[in-house]
Amino acid sequence: MNDTQKQALAAYLIALGDDELILGHRDSEWAGHAPILEEDIAFANLALDEIGHAVVWYELASDATGENPETHPNHLAYFRDVHDFRCVQMVELPKGDWAYTIVRQYLFDVAERIRLTALAQSNYPPLAEAAGKIKGEELYHLRHSAAWVKRLGLGTAESNIRMQHALNELWALAHQLFMPLPGENDLTPDDIVPVSANLLPEWEAVVRTAFAEADLTPPAANTSPSRDRSVHTPYLIDLVTEMQKVARLDPDATW
Amino acid sequence: MTDTQWPRWLVFEQSSEKSHHTIAGSVHAPDAELALLNARDVFVRRPQVISLWLVRADRIYSKTAEEMANNPDWASDAEPGETETYLVFQKLGHRGKHTHAGEVTASSPPAAVSAALEALPGSGRQEPVVWWVVPDRLVYRSTEADIAEMFEIAHSKAPIRDQGFFLTKLKLRQGIDEYDEDDHE
Numbered sequence: 001m002n003d004t005q006k007q008a009l010a011a012y013l014i015a016l017g018d019d020e021l022i023l024g025h026r027d028s029e030w031a032g033h034a035p036i037l038e039e040d041i042a043f044a045n046l047a048l049d050e051i052g053h054a055v056v057w058y059e060l061a062s063d064a065t066g067e068n069p070e071t072h073p074n075h076l077a078y079f080r081d082v083h084d085f086r087c088v089q090m091v092e093l094p095k096g097d098w099a100y101t102i103v104r105q106y107l108f109d110v111a112e113r114i115r116l117t118a119l120a121q122s123n124y125p126p127l128a129e130a131a132g133k134i135k136g137e138e139l140y141h142l143r144h145s146a147a148w149v150k151r152l153g154l155g156t157a158e159s160n161i162r163m164q165h166a167l168n169e170l171w172a173l174a175h176q177l178f179m180p181l182p183g184e185n186d187l188t189p190d191d192i193v194p195v196s197a198n199l200l201p202e203w204e205a206v207v208r209t210a211f212a213e214a215d216l217t218p219p220a221a222n223t224s225p226s227r228d229r230s231v232h233t234p235y236l237i238d239l240v241t242e243m244q245k246v247a248r249l250d251p252d253a254t255w
Numbered sequence: 256m257t258d259t260q261w262p263r264w265l266v267f268e269q270s271s272e273k274s275h276h277t278i279a280g281s282v283h284a285p286d287a288e289l290a291l292l293n294a295r296d297v298f299v300r301r302p303q304v305i306s307l308w309l310v311r312a313d314r315i316y317s318k319t320a321e322e323m324a325n326n327p328d329w330a331s332d333a334e335p336g337e338t339e340t341y342l343v344f345q346k347l348g349h350r351g352k353h354t355h356a357g358e359v360t361a362s363s364p365p366a367a368v369s370a371a372l373e374a375l376p377g378s379g380r381q382e383p384v385v386w387w388v389v390p391d392r393l394v395y396r397s398t399e400a401d402i403a404e405m406f407e408i409a410h411s412k413a414p415i416r417d418q419g420f421f422l423t424k425l426k427l428r429q430g431i432d433e434y435d436e437d438d439h440e
Contacts (some may be wrong), residue, residue: 002306038296041293042292042293042296042297110278116287136404140404140405143292151285151286151289
């Protein structure tokens with residue numbers, strides 16, 4: 001990889017890490033509030049997994065640009081300005097009700113499974129290896145969220161309405177996951193990362209089938225309100241402020 | 256009033272080919288598939304599990320040795336049904352855990368316990384104090400694919416990173432410790 005590509009790869013991986021970190025943080029907000037104890041534990045595990053994946057991407061990003069992979073991930077998570085985050089808007093939004101959380105998690109998990117499968121074929125071996133490892137964990141997440149989509153979709157009239165409502169709100173937003181990521185265009189010619197748009201048909205096929213089986217219908221509108229990962233919703237500021245609060249109390253502390 | 260709780264499922268885990276399935280605890284879940292997923296999260300986020308069985312708690316027929324000793328006619332009102340295979344679990348001694356002891360063929364749960372008393376009398380050193388039987392068809396078993404998907408990950412997981420990962424938690428812990436050291440306990 002040339003220097004331009006190294007910078008591009010770091011930008012790409014930080015964006016992927018940001019999706020995981022912010023979604024992981026939203027998932028962690030269910031701790032103590034999930035509808036049943038078992039789900040509380042499951043979501044705490046899931047949140048930790050997502051944050052762990054963020055660390056993996058941040059470490060690889062650090063390696064690519066010669067930053068210290070021991071310390072730079074912390075810097076990215078806890079001392080970066082909110083405007084420098086590159087997550088999609090879907091993961092920033094408040095956790096909503098349980099249906100909303102499940103639909104968001106499911107849409108994300110399927111997209112991630114497909115992206116990781118492609119990244120596992122990357123020409124850059126460290127990236128291929130990391131993707132392979134993370135994929136195992138994501139398969140389990142997907143099984144969990146897919147199981148819930150089916151049960152809540154086919155559950156009661158109330159649960160179906162809530163799921164449909166969540167899907168109506170999230171469907172277009174989820175399409176932002178298939179817009180080009182930062183750095184992507186410098187990396188696709190050498191097959192270091194996949195063309196995001198090429199992942200969309202498989203995602204649509206998988207999620208449409210699952211929603212049909214759960215008596216849910218994606219809305220017609222499928223254009224993401226934002227293409228650009230530097231544009232955020234107001235919710236991200238509050239989230240990042242809270243997430244960084246403790247670390248920023250004493251930035252020079254040794255942990 | 257309707258009970259809005261999901262049914263409770265007993266979780267039996269097997270840690271190696273040589274060991275028997277032993278009770279790990281219970282989870283609430285609306286069905287067997289979610290019971291399996293919940294069991295993974297609640298009990299077995301560790302790599303040494305090779306198989307999980309899930310059984311709805313209300314499908315288990317239970318008899319203690321004490322109940323049977325106090326009432327010799329305990330099995331007399333058993334209504335014979337279909338003859339089928341029952342799984343037998345024994346709790347050996349009061350500190351023991353319910354562990355899979357074998358199978359019997361019987362026409363009712365009480366008949367299964369009677370058959371088990373004959374066929375699986377225990378090791379001798381520790382007497383069974385509780386007997387559980389459940390029809391084999393009501394046991395939901397994890398597949399090899401389930402185990403690969405759910406536990407290989409735990410197996411491959413590196414030990415927790417030395418720094419950073421639980422930064423916030425450590426910082427809070429440190430704050431709490433300092434507070435305690437300042438004689439606020």
